[in-house]
Amino acid sequence: MSLIILDYKYKKRKTNKEYLSTKADGLILNSLEFSCFNDGAFPLKELLKEIDKVHEKGKICIVNMDRIIEENDIDFLIFYLDNIKNRCDYLIYSDMAIYSYLKKDYFNKLIYDPKTLVASKEEVNTIKVHSFLSNELSEKEIKFILDNCQTTQNISFEVFGYHQIMYSKRPLLNLYNVFIEKEVLKSNKLYDLKEELREDLYKIIESDNGTYIYTPYVYIMFKELKEFSSRFKFIRLNSTFIDDDIMFKVCDIYKEYLSNYSDNLKEEIDKLPLRFNRGFLDKESFLLKGDNEDA
Amino acid sequence: MLNKVELLAPAGNLEKLKIAYLYGADAVYVGGKSFSLRARASNFSLEDIKEASRFAKSLGKKLYITMNIVPHDSDLTGLEEYLRALEEFNVDGIIVSSRYIAKKALEVAPKLERHLSTQASCANSMAVNEYFDLGFSRVVLARENSIESIKKIVEKAKAEIEVFIHGGMCVAYSGRCMLSNHLTNRDANRGGCAHSCRWNYDIYFHNKKINKKEYLNIGSKDLNGLDFIKDLMEAGVKSLKIEGRMKSIYYIACIVRMYRMLIDRYYESDAPLSEDEYQYFNQEILKAENRLTGCGFLKGNISINEQLYNTRTENPTKDFLGIVLDYDEKSEMVTLEQRNYFEKGDEVEFFGPSLKNTKFKLESISDKDNNEIDVARHPLEIIKFKVPFKLNKNDMMRKY
Secondary structure, X not given: OXXXXXXEOOEOXXXXXXXXXXXXXXXXXXXXXXXXXXXXXXXHHHHHHHHHHHHHOOOEEEEEEOOOOOHHHHHHHHHHHHHHOOOOOEEEEOOHHHHHHHHHHHHHHXXXXXXXXXXXXXXXXXXXXXXXXXXXXXHHHHHHHHHHOOOHHHEEEEEEEEEEEEEEOOOHHHHHHHHHOOOOOOOOOOEEEEEOOOOOOEEEEEEOOEEEEEEEEEEEOOOOHHHHOOOEEEEEEOOOOOOHHHHHHHHHHHHHHHHHOOOHHHHHHHOOOOOEEOOOOOOOOEOOOOOOOOO | OOOOOEEEEEOOOHHHHHHHXXXXXXXXXXXXXXXXXXXXXXXXXXXXXXXXXXXXXXXXXXXXXXXXXXXXXXXXXXXXXXXXXXXXXXXXXXXXXXXXXXXXXXXXXXXXXXXXOHHHOOOOHHHHHHHHHOOOOEEEOOOOOOHHHHHHHHHHOOOEEXXXXXXXXXXXXXXXXXXXXXXXXXXXXXXXXXXXXXXXXXXXXXXXXXXXXXXXXXXXXXXXXXXXXXXXXXXXXXXXXXXXXXXXXXXXXXXXXXXXXXXXXXXXXXXXOOHHHHHHHHHHHHXXXXXXXXXXOOOOOOOHXXXXXXXXXXXXXXXXXXXXXXXXXXXXXXXXXXXXXXXXXXXXXXXEOOEEEEEEEOOOEEEOOOXXXXXXXXXXXXXXXXXXXXXXXXXXXXXX
């Protein structure tokens, strides 16, 4: 059965005891220096202290370092990895620099999360390392991967939360301020982005590492877990931009669902004050093929 | 003398491919009808690829096939046969982001070089060397790298390094943008990018609209690497890549020819460009560009000069008037295929792979039956007129 892992939000440089007390099997500590996370990430010094506290509670500790690594980051990256590699249980990465450094002695701690790039059973079988599947897959496609890949024990999935759909190195909000010659948008502040002809409000935030856009809804996979939970190693509940109290309820509901698969529990989720959507679970995105009619 | 570098050009069909080679590309990359992004870029059938490869080999040049989709399982049908065919046709390499496609290529078509696509957003030497160990002989770096980073990466890299120097830019790390999927259901990683980053957006805070007059635009200007070519050559970058498989033959001819001349200029002398030289190269780019350009991340951090704001980004140029089909030296008569409207009395400019920009006034023009006419208004119409200097097939005529 899947283990629940929850993004641990670190606020005001204090241990968030409520997260340590949740029913999650593991907590994801987002690296301030090396993750894309925008909603309470840990600087290294605090992260190291917090790892011990997570372990004291008997929980799995996963460090998230999922941003793109640049050449100038390399020396600090190695220092950073040397500090955490023996301390954390797992490490989420998207950049091959991290894989390169840890593959020899810490292969079993690595979890690959390139957000979009793992979308077939053949890719899973090829990369071999424990991976998160892309969230832009249909239920049918996920089932096919789980039924046919050789390494089902090494697959995890983000089942709940606002899902990151764009990651740019550009400070897009601050550049807009420069363009209109007025400071109306701030870094590390969450805004909604609305395309002029559409109604959805996509979440957008700029941090020191770039600008991120998230789904306008909370992605949710729930009832499918009755079938899939024996195949996913971890299911991730992403707490980005969601109030702690709600996340704790969500965590409780998922934990209970994994123990009894009671359909009534979905109603509990639906009562939460969030806009839910199943993303691509019920539809498939297009592969465009064929001739071009452009000149 | 500076390092030899490959000038790598895009092509959306056989005509564009031949123009790219003739105008100075050392190598061309094209997409097949399967496994390639830019799905609308007139992708090549296997027969086209066979002919393209034959043409490339006849010139001693290289051909790469883009297979850079992030595949779902249903996309992989026919992969082995496709790879075998590419090898059989003497294609030089494939550009891929999927580790599975690369692995399968190594198994069934080992002569194909495997180049890692920019979709993998590779931005450091450790990652480059890891991909090299996984069988990639070349890595196309993320377009987010500065010239300083590129220099450091090349120094440590085991793989050849390829860098984009001109053309379209993603606002996001390539491969890390799902805007198109979510706004239009078209998968950007499978050839369907709707360029949603170039659309107009309003921005809200707690349901209150913040922008007043100006939309929040997040799109990027195209890349123009003119200022960085010498540095890239000095750094030891193996391949300089032009983006734009969907661009016209005129664009490809102008841009490839300009970079060919610039690279050759640096082969002859590594002295900095004079002001006149710089202006000349810059003007040549402007003659072809229909979109605004900036230097991307090459100089370091992005400024508003690299961003698009409240601008309609496509302004199709009508500068391209025709392409030379034939020239008879004895009669000095050129036969030209019309591409845009022109008329008797217009001042035009001819240029070509071995022809410097040469101004000319159209004193008299005739149709294919030698009947004198005043205007050439029909696309692809055959037009004839006398020109007192030698032209070659595939030279082009544009507005002066």
